[in-house]
Amino acid sequence: PEATYGGFYTREQMREIIAYARSRQVTIVPEIDLPGHSYAAMHAYGDLICDGVDFPVEGKKGRDAVCMGRPETLRFVKDVVDELKAVFPPGSPIHLGHDEVSAEAWKKCRYCQNRLKDLNETDLKALSRDFLQQIADYVRKDGYDAIVWDEAGELEADKHIFVMAWRGNDFAAAAVRKGHPVILAPCSHFYFDYYQSSAPTEPKAIGGLIPLRQVYGYELPELSPEEASKVRGLQANIWTEYLYDMGLVEYMAWPRALALAERAWSDCDPRDYKSFRSRAALALKLLEKLAVKYRPMDEED
Ligand code: ACM
Ligand code: ZN
Numbered sequence: 001p002e003a004t005y006g007g008f009y010t011r012e013q014m015r016e017i018i019a020y021a022r023s024r025q026v027t028i029v030p031e032i033d034l035p036g037h038s039y040a041a042m043h044a045y046g047d048l049i050c051d052g053v054d055f056p057v058e059g060k061k062g063r064d065a066v067c068m069g070r071p072e073t074l075r076f077v078k079d080v081v082d083e084l085k086a087v088f089p090p091g092s093p094i095h096l097g098h099d100e101v102s103a104e105a106w107k108k109c110r111y112c113q114n115r116l117k118d119l120n121e122t123d124l125k126a127l128s129r130d131f132l133q134q135i136a137d138y139v140r141k142d143g144y145d146a147i148v149w150d151e152a153g154e155l156e157a158d159k160h161i162f163v164m165a166w167r168g169n170d171f172a173a174a175a176v177r178k179g180h181p182v183i184l185a186p187c188s189h190f191y192f193d194y195y196q197s198s199a200p201t202e203p204k205a206i207g208g209l210i211p212l213r214q215v216y217g218y219e220l221p222e223l224s225p226e227e228a229s230k231v232r233g234l235q236a237n238i239w240t241e242y243l244y245d246m247g248l249v250e251y252m253a254w255p256r257a258l259a260l261a262e263r264a265w266s267d268c269d270p271r272d273y274k275s276f277r278s279r280a281a282l283a284l285k286l287l288e289k290l291a292v293k294y295r296p297m298d299e300e301d
Helices: 011-023 039-044 071-087 104-108 110-118 125-140 169-177 212-216 246-253 256-265 273-289
Strands: 031-034 093-097 145-149 162-165 182-184 231-234
Touching: 011 071, 031 071, 071 125, 093 125, 104 110, 110 125, 125 145, 162 169, 169 182, 212 256, 212 273, 231 256, 246 256, 256 273
Parallel strands: 031 093, 093 145, 145 162, 162 182, 182 231
Antiparallel strands: none
């Protein structure tokens, strides 16, 4: 049967949405987060679970990485990639995840251990490196780009894979030095799901604290000009576990996205927060007209 997206859209509608975004200079990037963060997929497809794991209980305790030894896993991922290729035009990036992977379940799984022997390796990291490389090759063979989180940048994966550095500048610099193109998305400055102030009136969020001033004050990693040419841009992440409607997403995004945009696209001074504030005040008037539910700037800040 034909897939539906979010239970709402057909494949054809997805193609139209993606093309419309493109016409507005927006590139939509799908992420398949593997091999960790895969609890939902493992629930739906039991043959992705390692031997000896007491699922679903243990899945909730961090053993939510798919099995690296069962052939079903690669077949499943290739299926998902094929579906993405059916809706995203060639040249699109496809994000392959690889953040926060627990190798716990792989230690005792006979499929994973057999796979490790086949690879002639002893370190469990070899399992995820080999898995990543196979998927990245599969993604790229029709002209798509592969992106991974910075944990995978440590796997000695091939250098054409883009690394998205969420854990901070040190991880970004390490990936650049290994030769990867890098996108900077540090959770210290650009996680817009974190609180914007410590006021008790803030809507419930996942945690953290990143006020507007902090977003604007982001300093780039120290890199040589040649290394810096590997940096492709800045990105904010806005995970939506706690953001149950679009109004909340807008509240968390704005005005912080204004600060990100200036830092990413102009030569502004990150210490001149005051002049940014005056431009942001004008931009917020525009957002007001567009009925965007932004968070008003604090008087004091
Ligand atoms: C991430 O926030 N785990 C990418
Ligand atoms: Zn396994």
